[in-house]
Amino acid sequence: MIIEPEVLVQLAVEAAEGKKAFDITVLNISEVSVVADYFIICSSRSTVHARAIADAIEEKLQEYGSSQPRREGFKTAQWLLLDYGSVVVHIFQEEQRHFYNLEHLWGDAQVVKYTASM
Numbered sequence: 001m002i003i004e005p006e007v008l009v010q011l012a013v014e015a016a017e018g019k020k021a022f023d024i025t026v027l028n029i030s031e032v033s034v035v036a037d038y039f040i041i042c043s044s045r046s047t048v049h050a051r052a053i054a055d056a057i058e059e060k061l062q063e064y065g066s067s068q069p070r071r072e073g074f075k076t077a078q079w080l081l082l083d084y085g086s087v088v089v090h091i092f093q094e095e096q097r098h099f100y101n102l103e104h105l106w107g108d109a110q111v112v113k114y115t116a117s118m
Helices: 005-018 047-063 094-100
Strands: 022-028 038-044 070-072 079-083 087-093 110-112
Touching: 005 022, 005 038, 005 047, 005 087, 038 047, 038 094, 047 079, 047 087, 079 094, 087 094
Parallel strands: 038 087
Antiparallel strands: 022 038, 022 110, 070 079, 079 087
16 A cells, blocks of 8 residues: 555654654655655654654554565664655654754755644
8 A cells, every 4th residue: 555655744743742752853855855755853862762763653654554664773773764765754862863963954855844633
């Protein structure tokens, strides 16, 4: 089953918020890159928290028929990446998020407002 990118974003944001991810930012990068349509960037408080957020996102998206994402960073859990093709989720520890500063790197991308209450 193919899920529209906007639906993937909404479901992933809901799952991340449900696990208390914070500082969630959604970037629409479709106009500035061919890498994906959206980046979801969020922060976690610990490695255990980061893994819990990633697990919740994967479980929620699987419930809706999404395929398994490509996964990176699970050994150290400082920067976890879930690649769903059109949507890429970045789960950072705060220090790494500030260091890599993806929002600045992709500064030409449109910031999209998503919340679990949408």
